Each structure stands twice: as C-alpha cells, then as structure tokens.
Amino acid sequence: MVVARLARLLSRHKILGACVLAVAALLLFNAPSIIKVAHAEEAPAPAAGAAAADTGFHYFEFMHSAKYSDAERAALFGTLVVAFAGLAYAAMLMKQVNAADKGTAKMQEIAAAVREGADAYLKRQLTTVAILIGVLVIVLYVTKAMAVNDFGDHFAIGRAAAFLMGATFSALVGFVGMRLATTGNLRVAAAAPVGFGKALMLGYRTGTITGMLTDGLGLLGGTLIFMTYGERAYEALIGFGFGGTLLALFMRVGGGIYTKAADVGADLVGKVEKDIPEDDPRNAATIADNVGDNVGDCAGMAADIFESYEVTIVAAMILGYIAFGHKGVIFPILVRAIGVFASIISTYLVRAGDKGNVAEAMKSINFGFIVGSFLSVVGFIVLGAFYLHNLDYHGLDPHIPGWASLGSTSLDMRPAYACLIGVILCVALNKCTEIFTGTEYSAVKGCYKNCTTGHATNIIEGFAVGYESAVWTALILCTAIAGSVLIYSGTVSPIWIAYGVAMCGIGMLTLTGNTISMDVFGPVADNANGIGEMGYDRKAMGEEKYKEARQILSDLDAVGNTTKAVTKGVAIGSAVIAAVSLFASFITVIGSGGAGEEKPLPLSLFNHVAEMLTISNPRILVGMLIGGSVPLLFSSMTIRAVGRAAYLIVNECRIQFRDKEIWAGTKKPDYGRVVRICTESAQKELVGPAFLAVFSPVLVGFLLGPLALAGFLAGSIVVGQLLASFMCNAGGAWDNAKKMVEDEPRDLEANTGKGSEKHKASVTGDTVGDPLKDTAGPAINPLLKVMNMVAILTVPMMVVFDDKVVERVKAGAEAAKYELPKNFGENPNSMVMYGAIIISLVALGWAIWQSKREAQMGGGE
C-alpha cells in the first residue's frame, strides 16, 4: 500500500521525484561494492586487523542481525513512513496553495517577474555549485579510498554518496522553499480581500510546506543511511552532514549578499539620490529588491535550517552508537519521527477568524507551537519509557540515578530528559530573541527613543542592545549545555556526556516544521504586502474593501516580522550545540588513528587523547585566537561584498535613469539587467567567504597541527555565537525601532513619523543593521558547521604529521589494547602536508585579496 501511494505521489510531484533520485544515487553508488562484498565473502577472511574497516561489514545488517528486535525493525520502517507522511503532507498543502485564487493580472505579472528573477538566480547558483559538488564528491571518495588503500571501500563510496544526498536535499529544500514563497505571496495577496483567516492560513501553510519538506527529507536521509550502514554509518553520516552544511553556506551567503545588495542599492539610488518612494516602478532595482527577499530569506534560510536539522541528527547518531550501541542511534531517529508527527498536527491547527488581527494571529501561531511541544514531549517521554531499556554501556558502570531509572532495573531515561532540555532551550531562545527585537520590550524602545537625539545615539544604543543580547543568548546556551552535562554527572564516559548534549540538540530542533513555517511566513507576508500595494485594482475592489485588504496584509507583515526575527536565535544555538557534541567525535577520530567511529574507542584511550587538548598549551590558545578571528574576517568579507554589489547596482540604475522615457515613467526599465547583476555578483562574492570556511581549518590543521585545530574550532564557536547574536539582534532592534517611528503620526514640527529627522536616524540604524542581520550574522551558523565538518573530515590526514600526537595515540592504544590502523603514523607523505598548506594559503590569500581589491573600486567613485 505504501509503495502504491509512493508511486502515485512520485508521478505527480517533482520534489518527491528528486529525493527518490538522491536515494537511488546512494544505492547506485554502492552497487559495485555490494557485488564486491559478495565476492569477499567467498574469499578467505582477511588477516586480523589488516583492514579493520572491512571486517565483517554487511549492508542492511539491521534486517538480519540478532541485535535488533522486530519491534525496532518495524519502528525504523515506521519512521520512513512518517518521513513520507511529512512529504505527503507537504504535497497536500502545496496542492491547496496552488489551487488558491491568483488575483488580478497585474498582480500575477508582478509576481511572475519576481519569480522569474528568483528562479534565474537559483538556477545559476545551483549550476555553479553543482560543479563544485561534483568535484568534492570525487575528492571525498578518492581521499577516503586512498586512506584505506581500497577503491571499492564501502565507506569511501558511502561517504561520497551521502555527501551528494545531503547537498541535494539541502538544495532542494532551499529551491522549493523559494519557489513556494513566490507562489504563496501572490495567493496571500489575493486571499486578503476574502478575509484575514484565509490569508493567514495560506501564508502559514506556504511556510509549512518548506518546513515539512525539511522534516521529511532530514528524517529520510538519516534513517536510510542508518538502514544501509547500520552501526557503521559514521562515514556516510559525516558526508551527509557536510553536503548539507556546504550547500547551506552557499545559499546563505549568496542569498544574503543578493538580498542586501539589491535592497541597499535600490535605496541608495532611489530614496537617497532621486528622492522617490521605495517601490517606485521607474527604479530598475525594484524587482531585484523583491527577488532578494525570496532568495535570501526563503532559500537561504530554509537550506540553513535544514542543515541544522541534519547536523544535529548526524551528531546524535554518531555519538549514539559509540555511547550506547544501536539503541543510541535509533532513539534520536524515533524522537525526530515524533517531532514530524507533532509538527503535522500542530501546524494544521494554525488559523484565525476572518476579522482577525495581529494578536489573534500570534496567539494562534504560538498555540500551534505549544501544542507541538506538548505532543513531542509526551511522545518522547513515553517512547523513552518503553524503549530505553537495557542500553549497551560497553561494560562501564551506567550509574543510573532514581529519577532516570524510575524504579525499573533496566530503564535509563536520561537521553529523553536531554531532549526535554532541548525543547525548553528552543522556547527560551525564541523568547530571548523576542525580548531584544520585539517592539513591546525595552531594548527596541531604547533604540527608538535614542533616534530623537540623532543617528549616532541610535547606533550606539544598538551596540549596547546587541552586546547584551549576545550575553543572554550565551547564558541560555550555557545553561542548556550544563543541564545536559549534569544529567550524566557521576558517570565516567565523556561520550555519554557528549551524547546528552547532542540529544539536547535533537530536542531543540524537534519542532523544525513549526520553526520554518514561522520563518518563511515572514518573507511571504512581506512580499504579499508588496504585491497588494502594487497590484490591487483599487477601483474594481471598491475603496472600503481595498483599505480592509491592505490593512490585513499590513497586519500579516507585522506578524511575519516578529515570527521571522524570533526564530533566528535557534539557528545559531544549534551550531553551538552541534559543535560542542561533535568535539567528542573529533577526539575519537584522532584517538582511533583516523579510523573514525567504526568501533567504540576504549574510555582510557579517549581520555588519553582528550587530555592533550588542554588550554594550558599555548598552541591551543593560538588556535583559539585564530578560530575566533575567522567569524570576524568572514563578516568583514560579506559586509564588503554587499557594498561592492550594491555599488554595481547603483551604477546600472543611474544609467537607466538617464533614459528620459524611463524617468518619465513611459518606458519600463530593464529590471532583468539589475537582476542579472545581482545574480552574478552574489555568485562571485560567495567564493571568497566559502574559501575561508573550507580552507582556514585545513591550513591551521596542517600548519599548527590537530591540537591547534581543536582550539580553532572552540574559538570559532565562542566568538561565532556571540558575534552572530550581536549582529542579528542589533539589526533586529534597529529594524523594529524604525518601524516604531514609521507607525507614529507624521508631524515634522514635533519630530515624529516618516520624513522627520528622527525617522532619518531610524533609517540609518535599519540600513546599518541590514547587512549585519541578513547577510553576515545568519551566515555564521553554516560557517561554524562547515568548519567543524571540514575539521572532522581532514583531521585523519593531519594527525600523522604530529609526532607527539602519534606517539601518544600509539601509547594509549597499546595500553588499552586497541587496534590502530596498521600503518598509522608511519612515513607520512609530507607532500600531502606541503600541498595542503600551499593550496590553503593560495586560496585564503586570493580570498582576502579579492575582498580588498574590489573594496577600493566599490567605494571608489
């Protein structure tokens, strides 16, 4: 029945088609090695320890291994069903949205122009990226295969295939999210005359489609990889995570540069130079500005949150196996399945009456979130009570306290509790962001008041607000991490502690469906408002209806601003949680001599290696300082990139304005040229920051060694979190302070409302905040994760060049009777090291030079 339904859906929906394709790729890639395995079984068993990675591995082991109960097998298939149910729900909503009224011809024309621009951008981006992804697939395959000296190695193939799948899924989510936003905004605008409730529902459901796609694909990917590789899924999972994060970085940076370049460019030439209103059709940059909202806020953000969803499950699955055996892997998958289920129900509940308002909409959206949280928590507590019995503690004393065993002799509820902390963390981060960026709180009011005394005081107050918000965000994250650690206090294994933190991340992103719905709703409502403004036929609608519909769209826009801002804290929080938990993975890779997580590292060996990473080693402090400076350099680069791209747009618009017919409004400007400039600039500009993300960990690791690389990661997490929170929240506060000034009655004598000096000061704040909150700030999340993944992937190559580390790992392995790869640390090929250092230096040098060279031209005239 499931298959029949699948086939039916498949034939109708491109998205499903694409994801099935990715899955097929995974299997196809494995085909040669499946055959090879069949042969290997006939051959004599390899000498013990010769190739540990090859010993006794079978695909789809969970189907016949005695370790798994039938209930577990059923649950895994059930998870697949839930994943497809999520996708099916997305398909259903898509049908609803597509079927909705599309409004007047003029509205459709505007929407079509925006859509066309957005499609062009994404197609261009995906084409460029596809080449890079192709190259990386080969690099990942070859490096792994060379490391184990076997070009048919299952894990070399699995890693490359999973990387492709992760990247494809991430791109798909971004692409679909954006397409739908450009479909949904038109429908919302058309629904507004019908009533508030209808418009809200359409807008929110447009977001939900992307949300459920994220949920479904994320769950599908993780589950399939586990089904395929079983307890040896590590290599494939790392590839899956890397693919997702890398794509997200491209989408975030490219989209972020596009949207703000178009915005700033359009404003500079329109508002500042020519003194014409924001959406004046004579301004050639208008359409690009609207396109930007979609490629930045929808495509970039959807890919970003998909990646967070993916990396947290990757971290939990990797740690789960080495911590507690296969139950530690299946539990997070099942928790995610519960989350998808809860999201389906709770997002469907969001609705409002025809005469609704901002408060009612917010109440309904929040109600949906609370219902979802409640369902999830109940779900995974019940699941835990049934499932978390007789975990595999690898012979260590589990030390289960009474509040975790609940009186049972075999129960260990601690992973479920860690999830609970994650749910609370998510709610707390949302609230914290709201307090610093919501108009009803003192932070934004402070900026608003400081606009009275001028541009500078508004900016200064924003600094204070942003700094403080970063502190509270950090403290909330610290509390959650400390809580997750405390759950396992008294136990001996640091891996269990890391697993607790990873499960906190799982809990935190349980309601990703709802989070993305809220997020995407922002730009959809924003665009719908724009389409209404430009496209409504005032005469045909009648004055009363027109005003009513416009008010509804304006209200929805306000709701979207709030929901969009509020969820930003979760993204950067997920980077910190994932990075903290992945530290254990980093050490395991070093301790196992680069063999990864194929078999649990003995506790003594793990500790023996972990103890090298002491902050009393100046080398690690140097790594931390370098790592901490990367988010700043990255921000500097992206901020400058926006400036350069905006400058090109200003130039183009100036040229078009010189055409007297365009200026008179009798000839349509060439919107497409500006869209093309934006597209090309964004493509070009994202290379430098991407190089920084990929090559800086490679350079540090090869030049200063794997220990400095660990410090590098720690430093980048600490500074990255603080900087991202600062930039996002200061930007959000300035944005809403401007909104508060604009909502005042206009009175130039009293210095209030639009056009007043106060308003000008507030616009300065908003403009300063734009590249901070929409380009640099949110891109730090994928930056941190890409650096983390690159570090884990490359550290096996670096570790062999550090004699002290090699010596220590060998000594520890001998003491613990752990078998290292046979040729670990013997005569490493120093050409690899020099090659990597030179390539990284050239790439980074080019990136920095590029970012500076054009800056002068950009600011030049």
Added chain:
Amino acid sequence: MVVARLARLLSRHKILGACVLAVAALLLFNAPSIIKVAHAEEAPAPAAGAAAADTGFHYFEFMHSAKYSDAERAALFGTLVVAFAGLAYAAMLMKQVNAADKGTAKMQEIAAAVREGADAYLKRQLTTVAILIGVLVIVLYVTKAMAVNDFGDHFAIGRAAAFLMGATFSALVGFVGMRLATTGNLRVAAAAPVGFGKALMLGYRTGTITGMLTDGLGLLGGTLIFMTYGERAYEALIGFGFGGTLLALFMRVGGGIYTKAADVGADLVGKVEKDIPEDDPRNAATIADNVGDNVGDCAGMAADIFESYEVTIVAAMILGYIAFGHKGVIFPILVRAIGVFASIISTYLVRAGDKGNVAEAMKSINFGFIVGSFLSVVGFIVLGAFYLHNLDYHGLDPHIPGWASLGSTSLDMRPAYACLIGVILCVALNKCTEIFTGTEYSAVKGCYKNCTTGHATNIIEGFAVGYESAVWTALILCTAIAGSVLIYSGTVSPIWIAYGVAMCGIGMLTLTGNTISMDVFGPVADNANGIGEMGYDRKAMGEEKYKEARQILSDLDAVGNTTKAVTKGVAIGSAVIAAVSLFASFITVIGSGGAGEEKPLPLSLFNHVAEMLTISNPRILVGMLIGGSVPLLFSSMTIRAVGRAAYLIVNECRIQFRDKEIWAGTKKPDYGRVVRICTESAQKELVGPAFLAVFSPVLVGFLLGPLALAGFLAGSIVVGQLLASFMCNAGGAWDNAKKMVEDEPRDLEANTGKGSEKHKASVTGDTVGDPLKDTAGPAINPLLKVMNMVAILTVPMMVVFDDKVVERVKAGAEAAKYELPKNFGENPNSMVMYGAIIISLVALGWAIWQSKREAQMGGGE
C-alpha cells in the same frame, strides 16, 4: 652618595616622596613577622611538611645566600639605581616643563579651570577608591592568613603590602600623568609662537615624564619585591599585580565614562540643539569636556600602561623562578633596566627644527623609537650572552639547540630571543594599528569615501574595517606567541614555554617609556590646541604670528592623534600575552593544592593537572562561552553608562541655557556644576563594571568549578582581544575619516568640507566611535587582567570544592612525591562556597540591574 641624592630629591618632589612611602609601607608591614621569624629560629624546627610555607624562609635572602653571585647582587642594586635614575630623569624633565613660559593670563585662566576640574575628579576618585583598597588589603591579608592558619604569615602580609604598593604606584602614575598634562598643555600653547621644535619638545617631554615614572616605579616595585622575598616572591608579586590592575581598571573606566559623557553631552546640547560651535564659552559643559580629555586619555591610559608593564614583569618573575631558578627572575628585571636606560636616551633625542612640520615630527619620534629598540636589543642580547649561563633546569634535559648555545656549553640564549620577538611584536602591532587608523591608508580612506553616500554606509564600512583589523591584530599576536613557543620546541617543560611567552611580553613593553611619551603627547597637544584657540591674544601677537602659532598647534594635534592611536594595540596585546603566560601559573596554583609557586611543581604533576583542562570537557566550553560574553556585557554596561551620564549633562546645560544672561554671553556659566556631575556620574557608573570584573570569575569558579574558570579565562582573552581591537580601530578609523572630511575645502554644493552632508555622516561615525574607542575598548585590557588576577588569587579556595580535581591533584602529587598542604581538600567549609556564590550573584545582579534601570531613565525624555 645614592642615599644623599635620594634624600635631596625626596625633600623636593612629592612623587618620589609618595613612592618611598609605599616602599616603607612594604617594610613596615613586614616588621612584626621579621620579629616573629627571629623567634621562630630559636624555637625547634617545625615538623617536616607541617607548614611548608614557613620552612626556612628569610627576608633579603639574596644578600647572604650562596646561590647568588656578587655580580648578581651588584646588578640588582644597579637596577635600583636605574629605576631611580628613571625617576630622576622624570624629575629633571618636570623641572624643565614647569620652568617653561606659561603664556597669557587668559590662557592660564582656562588651563587653571581645566586643571581644577581634573584635580577635583581624581581626588574624588582616589578617596572613593582608597576605601575599597583598604578593605581589599584586609581581605587579602585575612584570606591568606586563614588559609595557612597563621596571622603572622610573611606571605599574607607581603601580599597585602604589595597589593597596596601596586595600587599606590598605579594611582600615582595616573595622577601625575594627568597633572602634568594639565601643566604641559599650557606650556606647549605658550611655546608655539616661539617655534615648532620648542613646542614639540615640551609636549613630548611632558609625556616622557609619565613614561619614565611608569618605568621607574614598575622597575622599583618588582626589584624591591624580589629583593625582599627572593625566590618566594610569588605571593607578593601576585598582590602587586592585582593592586596595579584594579586601580587601572577604575581609572580607565571612570576616566573613559567621564571623558565621553562630557564630550557627547557637550556636543548634543551645544552642536545639535543650539547649533553653537564646539568650544563656545556659553556652553556649561565646555570645561568638563576639556577636563575629560585629561582624566580619560592621560590618567586612565597612564595607569593602564603602568599596569601592563607591571603584570608582564610579575608574570615573568613568577614563571622565571619555577622555570630556571633565580636567574630566570633576575634576567627579566635586568632586561627592564636596560629598557629604562634605552628609553632615557631615546626620548631625549626627540626634537625638531623651529620650522618643522608633521612629517619631521613623526620622523623624529619614530627615530627615537628605533634608536630605543636598537639599544634595548643590543643590550639584552649582550646581557644574555654574559648572564644566561648554567641556568637551573631542575634536573630536566634543557635540549639547547646550537642557535641558542652559540657554541658555548653552558649558554642558553632562548629567553633573550623571546624578548627580541616581543620587541618585533610591539613594532608590528604599532604598524598594524597605523594601517587601520592612519589617514594615508585605505581603511580610513574607505570610511571617508563612504561618507559621501551617507551615515549608514560610513558606519557599515567602519564595521568591516574594525572586524578586519581585529583579525590581523590577532594573527600578529598568534605569530608572536607561536614564535615564543617554537623557541622552546623540543623541550619537555610547559613552564619553559610559558616563560618564553612571558619574556615576549617583557620585550614588548621594553620601550614603555617611549610608548607612554607618544600616548600622552596626544591629549597634551589636543589641549594645547584648545588653549591656543581660546586663549591667544590675537592682537598682541600680530596676525602673522597668530596664524603661524595656530598652524603649529594644529600640526602637533595631528601628530598627537597619530601617535596616540598607534600605541593602543600594544595595551590589548599585552593583556593577551600576560594572560597566556599566566595560565601556567594558574595550573601551578591548582597543582600545588593552593600553595602557590613556593617550590617548583614536578613536571609530571603539572602535566597531570594541566590535562584536566581539555576543551573536550563541555564544562570548559561552557566556561569559555561565559568568559567570552563578559567583555560584551562589560562593553554594553560602559556604553550605556556614557549615555546616562551624558543625559544628566544635557539636562544641566539646558537649565543653564535658560538663564538669559548666560545665553547672551554676559554671565559666565557655572562650569563647576557640570564638572561635579561628570565626576559623580563617573564614580557611580564605574561600580557596576568593576563588580563584573571582580565577581564574575568568583561566581564561575565557585559555581562551575576551577576547570570552568580556566575556560572562562581563555574565552575572555579570545573575545576580549578581538572586541577591543574591533572597537578601538573602528573608532579610530571613523575619527580620522571625519578629520579627512574636515580638511577638505568647504563647498556645500560639491558636498565637501565642514557643514556638508558628508561631514554630518562623518560626525555620526566619530560619535559612534567615541564610546567604543575611548571608553569600552581600552577598558577591556585592565578587565582581562583583573579577571586573571582574581582567578589566580581565589582558585585555591575553589579547588577544594571540586572532588574530582582534589582527587586528581592528590593522585598526581603522590606519584610525583610532592608534598601538598597537610589539610588540602579535607572537609572544606561549604559556607565559604555558598557565601561566595551568594555575594557574587547579588553583586552581579545589582550591577546588571543598575545598568538597565537607569538606561530607561537616561533615554527617557
């Protein structure tokens, strides 16, 4: 002869009197215990290990111990002579400056008003601080005495007395620096009509007085402590360092708030509201604004650099003993003596012709610096070659490479090489800061160009510049640290590596005399320019002479802007270097069971403890996140404090403007009221940030344990350095971009020069940068050092509450046969822990509440 000269100087100079007083205090404090020691020698020897701290200690041991050669004794006394020579040189210059022409009565009147305000502020501040210092002296004495259970303990007394000495010296340097600036500015203004060379020399020498005072007192303090306590100087040195940093924090924060509150307040009410020029005498805030330059830029900065000078020598001396025995301590003292000598010569060389200009002045100042560097480098290389023979390696293999032994069998030049790296680091940091804040480089030009397109683009460009500058500063520091570490690569002791880093800090601050001269020259020239503007008698001077003199003052102002900005990087760099090297000290304190550095910790025990500080422990990452957020919270607090204080000033000025006679210019406004408001606000506002600095490490250490505290320190260093560089350099770039616009010919049509829209945009940048570069940014340096000192002082109390740490230290000590204090870790009094947590929570809660409560009132109307 020396004594006679001392007495003569003493009778004439208050400063010398005060410092002799402080030295006397040190001896006085020790009097009872000297008596006690005499008794103890009669009593039977204490049981082995009963009170390790008391075994066989004698004051002034270096005088009779066989360990010291006569040459060493002579060198130590020689160092005292150099220290006094530095002070005598300062006294000589002071006489020169005092004797110089004081200009017209009107000039003297203005200078007197400024001086009066500055004196009032500092007296008020020192009175308040004196109480706190008194309390802390008692706290330090009692806690240490209780820990060793002996109220006559030499080290309890020594620590408290040294703390008092450190605080007194720091206050003295700040006070004198400021007094002299208010003396020198008048003389410089009076000398300008005579010629460029005379004015430059007077201004630079005014700075040199403070510089030599810093050199002399810093050297005196360190040498005296070593002479008194010999190889057991640890406790006293820590006290000395803490006293200096704490005072510097007060002076920096208080002065920073004062100067920017007065500046912003005067501008808001004068320029913005009333549209009158900057130094209009009707504005009641004018004098306060000038006072601010002195209390912030002179007093605050001088105390700050004194503290850096002090903490680096403290770090080197502490590590020197446990690394290489007494030679490791004496070497940095002698290097400093060479530096003082080089500064005396090289600062005396700075002069220019009567028709000099900016370029000639810069050339001469830079020439002085280069000569000083050359003399120092030659000096300590020669010293090293003679002195660094037969170091005490505590039985470890020194592994001296050929480039360090230079063919000799006993020579080890590595400490001297580390100093050399420090000198290069200092030059590199100066250059780096210059590149990002100098008008001839692309960073400032970028901001300048971006002023054309408005307020927002200027601010955005400043962000990019500031971020990038922080990255390069970090990379320079990393290179220096890595270089210092590399010198000792291949050796086994992490203490040697830490000593290398500490010696890099010694080298970096060798030319503190020149650095402070350059720094103080900035505000002196600035004030002289102001006095010239307001006080010159145009008619009496004649039009030509007047213009010439004004041009000279304007040129000197420009020179001062450059020299002042350039040296800022060194201060924050010193914090990083000192903190990195002090990490080893932190671990030694834990490893010795809180006994400090009284005897070298066995290598195995040190490593055993250091290995606990692994960043793979989430608790340490939590500490890092919290530590990283402190500089942001601190900045947010100080930025808000400026806003609140400025608001009070605006209110007062508004009230005075309502007096029609004042507005008409016929009645002198009450400048004193504004000065008093500034003074009181600054006093009040510095309490919150100071509480944050002192109590946040206490809270983290007691609540999350000593390991989290180590993470806390590491996180604060990384974020603090980046944030401070960002804020100082962005602020500097905005400041100079404004200067570039102001130097353009005024043409409102072409949008250039004063009064244009471009100028307004540049003023916004400058105003935003003001609290960043003059309040929050520079205060991060003492913040980091205070937190470091508090952590080292309190960690012995924290460590006993962490069972795991106690267990590990005990196991390590047993294995290494190291004797821990008898009752280490036994039944700690948990009331101490709860008490400390509660007090810290209350103090921090109050500080945060205070910072938020008034913010609303401040921004209120």
